[in-house]
Amino acid sequence: MIQVQHLSKQFRTAAAKEGAFKGVRMLFSRDVRIKHAVADINFNIEPGEFVGYIGPNGAGKSTTIKMLSGILHPTSGRVTIDGLSPHHDRRRVARKLGVLFGQRTQLWWDLPVRDSFDILAAMYGIDAGMMKRRLSQLSELLELEPFMDTPARKLSLGQRMRSDLAAALLHDPAILFLDEPTIGLDVTAKRSIRHFLKSINQHLGKTVLLTTHDMDDIEQLCGRVIVINDGKLGFDGSIDDLRRRIGLPTLIRITYKLPIADSAKHAITRSEFNGLQLSCGEDERVLTAACNREQLSAMDALRMLEQYGEIEDVHMEEPDFEEIVHRIY
Numbered sequence: 001m002i003q004v005q006h007l008s009k010q011f012r013t014a015a016a017k018e019g020a021f022k023g024v025r026m027l028f029s030r031d032v033r034i035k036h037a038v039a040d041i042n043f044n045i046e047p048g049e050f051v052g053y054i055g056p057n058g059a060g061k062s063t064t065i066k067m068l069s070g071i072l073h074p075t076s077g078r079v080t081i082d083g084l085s086p087h088h089d090r091r092r093v094a095r096k097l098g099v100l101f102g103q104r105t106q107l108w109w110d111l112p113v114r115d116s117f118d119i120l121a122a123m124y125g126i127d128a129g130m131m132k133r134r135l136s137q138l139s140e141l142l143e144l145e146p147f148m149d150t151p152a153r154k155l156s157l158g159q160r161m162r163s164d165l166a167a168a169l170l171h172d173p174a175i176l177f178l179d180e181p182t183i184g185l186d187v188t189a190k191r192s193i194r195h196f197l198k199s200i201n202q203h204l205g206k207t208v209l210l211t212t213h214d215m216d217d218i219e220q221l222c223g224r225v226i227v228i229n230d231g232k233l234g235f236d237g238s239i240d241d242l243r244r245r246i247g248l249p250t251l252i253r254i255t256y257k258l259p260i261a262d263s264a265k266h267a268i269t270r271s272e273f274n275g276l277q278l279s280c281g282e283d284e285r286v287l288t289a290a291c292n293r294e295q296l297s298a299m300d301a302l303r304m305l306e307q308y309g310e311i312e313d314v315h316m317e318e319p320d321f322e323e324i325v326h327r328i329y
């Protein structure tokens with residue numbers, strides 16, 4: 001559905017100057033600096049996928065989304081959306097795409113939300129009956145009714161984001177590109193946006209490419225994650241693959257029925273064997289094992305831990321996703 005082949009984008013900017021009148025000298029300078037914002041990236045996205053596109057500030061995420069949606073022209077390489085080029089077939093591709101840039105609104109600032117929707121419907125050629133049905137469906141899902149007659153400039157950030165999501169979906173596109181759709185929102189507003197995105201992916205089959213710095217968004221929504229860093233793709237796979245690649249341990253906390261024997265404790269504090277790193281805490285009955293699941297399955301780890309007594313309770317903690325992402329950046 002979305003194909004990205006050897007995609008690159010370079011920006012030419014005037015080279016920075018030092019000393020007096022540097023602004024004026026830059027204006028007339030012939031020295032240019034080339035920024036490789038996106039450098040030879042490749043990926044395909046299938047219909048119905050929910051893909052997270054992540055990377056640190058300045059990694060090239062927005063530049064990629066702009067090339068995918070036809071706003072920017074690639075320096076080299078190819079993008080196709082359902083076989084069409086976003087740049088050359090911009091109008092036809094626009095009908096297939098809904099795009100949301102969380103930092104900017106596509107609503108008319110001084111107009112009531114309802115009027116913005118009417119203008120967009122006219123631009124997309126949506127007939128009145130269809131528009132009424134779509135709007136009532138979106139309004140119900142996103143709870144837009146209380147502020148449909150409010151100008152965009154008077155909306156709270158959460159209301160604005162919900163309205164922008166509705167605006168991106170009015171023409172019923174099959175694909176959504178979302179750049180920071182939860183930026184600046186409080187916990188409740190984030191939750192409702194996530195719930196909405198999950199349901200349009202699962203129930204309406206929308207294909208979603210999501211860019212965000214919020215790792216909870218990624219963990220809760222995306223089956224697949226693509227990582228870009230300094231313009232280059234660093235990883236493309238599932239969140240579990242990413243966890244395995246980074247190799248952070250799963251923590252297994254065992255509570256035994258009886259306190260662990262002193263002799264065993266002595267062995268435990270020094271032990272590291274077969275991918276298990278053991279430690280005892282304050283509680284005499286509790287033992288924590290850091291387990292590299294690549295080397296040892298959780299079942300095998302438990303079998304080994306049975307040697308220290310009868311197990312009452314087992315608690316497993318997967319490595320924190322935020323920490324994993326921090327490592328790949």
Ligand SMILES: Nc1ncnc2c1ncn2[C@@H]1O[C@H](COP(=O)(O)OP(=O)(O)OP(=O)(O)O)[C@@H](O)[C@H]1O
Pocket residue numbers: 011012013035036037055056057058059060061062063064
């Ligand atoms: N129009 C432009 N002219 C020159 N350089 C640009 C332009 N747009 C982006 N860049 C540069 O290209 C690089 C990638 O920018 P981009 O906005 O794609 O990053 P990003 O991953 O979206 O970052 P963020 O998470 O901060 O939004 C940055 O170094 C940026 O300064």
